Every structure is written in structure tokens, then in C-alpha cells.
Amino acid sequence: GQQLNQSPQSMFIQEGEDVSMNCTSSSIFNTWLWYKQDPGEGPVLLIALYKAGELTSNGRLTAQFGITRKDSFLNISASIPSDVGIYFCAGQLRAGNNRKLIWGLGTSLAVNP
Amino acid sequence: GAVVSQHPSWVICKSGTSVKIECRSLDFQATTMFWYRQFPKQSLMLMATSNEGSKATYEQGVEKDKFLINHASLTLSTLTVTSAHPEDSSFYICSAMLALTDTQYFGPGTRLTVL
Numbered sequence: 001g002q003q004l005n006q007s008p009q010s011m012f013i014q015e016g017e018d019v020s021m022n023c024t025s026s027s028i029f030n031t032w033l034w035y036k037q038d039p040g041e042g043p044v045l046l047i048a049l050y051k052a053g054e055l056t057s058n059g060r061l062t063a064q065f066g067i068t069r070k071d072s073f074l075n076i077s078a079s080i081p082s083d084v085g086i087y088f089c090a091g092q093l094r095a096g097n098n099r100k101l102i103w104g105l106g107t108s109l110a111v112n113p
Numbered sequence: 114g115a116v117v118s119q120h121p122s123w124v125i126c127k128s129g130t131s132v133k134i135e136c137r138s139l140d141f142q143a144t145t146m147f148w149y150r151q152f153p154k155q156s157l158m159l160m161a162t163s164n165e166g167s168k169a170t171y172e173q174g175v176e177k178d179k180f181l182i183n184h185a186s187l188t189l190s191t192l193t194v195t196s197a198h199p200e201d202s203s204f205y206i207c208s209a210m211l212a213l214t215d216t217q218y219f220g221p222g223t224r225l226t227v228l
Contacts, residue, residue, distance in 0.1 A: 003156070031215065031216070033216065033217075035219070040204075040222070040224070041221055041222060042117075042119075042206045042208075042219035042220050042221045042222045043157070043206075043219045044219070045115075045216065045217075045218060045219075048214065048216050050214070088156055088157075092215065094215060099145060099162075099210060099215055099217075100147075100159060100162070101157075101159070101217060103156040103157055104156065105155070105156050106156055
């Protein structure tokens with residue numbers, strides 16, 4: 001099925017560093033979502049973006065909905081050990097009753113204390 | 114707010130038996146819920162969209178007679194894996210859509226192991 005291009009695939013950083021990851025698509029979306037998944041758990045919503053150009057923050061996290069509606073980035077500032085996990089982007093195109101999410105392959109983040 | 118629960122969190126069953134997984138939206142009503150399957154080190158794969166009071170819509174390649182979905186109320190959807198086989202072993206995750214924002218909130222997942 002269709003998937004988003006998410007990069008990087010993995011990151012290994014030092015505690016306190018900033019992190020940036022992004023997703024691109026050949027299709028436009030109405031909504032971009034960023035989720036974090038810990039091992040053995042379901043994804044947890046971090047940030048939802050509903051409008052092209054929108055820049056939204058949630059604590060140390062900042063995400064933007066690209067103006068072309070085909071991309072989004074997520075930044076994490078001053079990383080801490082509990083930021084470890086897999087981060088997924090997802091795009092949603094609302095067409096009729098269709099609310100399916102198209103997923104990126106994930107960015108695995110490791111933080112060295 | 115927007116909390117989704119799943120039960121059980123893990124289950125081990127013998128080949129040939131059926132297993133039911135429940136997905137509940139605890140603090141909101143959800144006319145639409147989704148069922149996903151996730152293999153190790155992969156992203157989520159949508160199995161079906163569950164709409165309250167109507168038949169589920171299954172993704173291509175997903176057997177509807179094997180993965181029975183019932184969404185009888187605005188807060189509960191169930192997935193029954195019938196005649197389970199070892200290849201059905203996986204991590205199953207549900208989500209419930211908050212209609213106000215069309216945003217999906219996920220349950221904690223159910224680890225199914227079929228012996």
C-alpha cells in the first residue's frame with residue numbers, strides 16, 4: 001500500500017541534543033499527524049496539524065504542516081532519555097467517509113544519557 | 114481525554130481456536146474505529162474500518178470471514194480472530210476516531226500468540 005517517505009530511519013543522539021525528522025509524500029493531505037510508539041505499546045498522538053503552513057508546539061516538540069500539503073517535520077528540542085522510541089508520521093486525506101491514515105515507516109530514536 | 118483501551122493486552126491460544134479482542138473508547142463516543150496489525154519493526158497495517166451499526170470495510174487481502182468485526186455501540190468494537198493459526202500471531206492495535214477533529218487515538222495493543 002501507499003506509504004510516506006520518512007527520514008531518517010534511525011537516529012542515535014546525546015542527551016540534550018535537538019532532533020529533526022520529516023515526512024514527504026507525492027500526495028496532498030488534509031491532516032498530518034505525529035505519533036510516538038514505545039515497544040509493546042500502541043502509538044500515542046504527539047501533535048496533529050490541520051492546516052497548511054500550521055506550526056504547532058507541544059512542550060519540547062514542534063511540528064509543521066508543509067505549505068504544499070505534501071510534507072511535515074517534527075523537531076524535538078533538548079532530548080531526554082524518555083524520548084527514546086519510534087516516531088511515526090501519518091497523513092490523512094478526508095474524502096467522503098474515507099478517513100484512512102497513510103503511514104511513514106518510522107524513525108527510531110535512541111538517546112545516550 | 115481521548116483514551117482508548119484494549120482487552121486483553123496479551124493472549125496465547127491453541128491453533129484452531131477463536132480469540133476476541135475488545136476496543137473501547139473510554140471518554141468519548143466513536144462512530145468509527147479502526148483495526149490494525151503490526152509486524153516487528155514495521156509500521157501499522159490497516160485491516161479494516163469499523164462503523165457503528167454497519168458492516169466493517171476490510172482492506173484488500175484481509176479475510177472478513179477470518180477477522181470478524183463488530184461495532185455494536187459507540188464505545189465498543191470487537192475483533193474476533195476465528196480458527197487462529199500461528200501465522201495470525203501478531204500485535205493487533207485498534208484506534209477510535211474523535212469525530213470533532215477526525216483524529217485517531219490508539220489503544221495499547223493486544224499481543225496474540227497462536228501455538
